[in-house]
Amino acid sequence: MSAINKVLWTSGWDSTFRVIELYIKGATIQPIYVIDDNRASSKKELKTIELLKKIIESKYNNTGGKLLELIVIKRKDIPKKPLLKLAFKVLKSRQRLGKQYYWLALLAKDYKELELSINKNDLFDFFLENKIITINDEILGKNWIIDPKKTDYYTRQIFENMRFPLINLTKVEMKKIAVENDFIDIMNQTWFCHNSTVKPCGECNPCKQHIKDNMAYRLD
Secondary structure: OOOEEEEEOOOOHHHHHHHHHHHHOOOEEEEEEEEOOOOOOHHHHHHHHHHHHHHHHHHOOOOOOEEOOOEEEEHHHOOOOHHHHHHHHHHHHHOOOOOHHHHHHHHHHHOOOEEOOOOHHHOOHHHOHHHEEEEEEOOOEEEEEEOOOOOOHHHHHHHOOEEOOOOOOOHHHHHHHHHHOOOHHHHOOOOOOOOOOOOOOOOOHHHHHHHHOOOHHHHO
């Protein structure tokens, strides 16, 4: 399998699920991590990725999967583009949109077909079923991109270089798959809290999202 799947790997639940999913299917994966100097958990996340990588490679050493060396990029070093900033401001004025989607759009300009592990509960209005296109791969399964014919200029500017492989799954559904396929042990070693490096704080956005998504057990 010659194609390289570029995955934004945060050490969290969704992106780790995607890495495991691809690895089991024999894919070559280029993991990418973005350091945010304002987040206390960056070192913890990098250590977690290193641990997860070793476990995945050991457990699935006969699948043909390959994890390339992690690309680490400082958010402040991602080249700025005024046009993308304008597009982001327009979209943000219309609906709730996290600031990370601006620098993710910048990153995706350099790493085209960048996979973002956005799950079913994270969908925004422009990811409604009639605004996305399904990509079918005989080996890797389904993936999704925005439909350029049914999205406006500003949406295309931000999201045209991204893929969304998990928008058909919730965290709970991923958990069920992980249990059924015997990798829940790996999933439970993922890290998501932005404020702590010891025990999830329960107050940051990722912690609140886990609670909202019926995954509060991860905070125990």
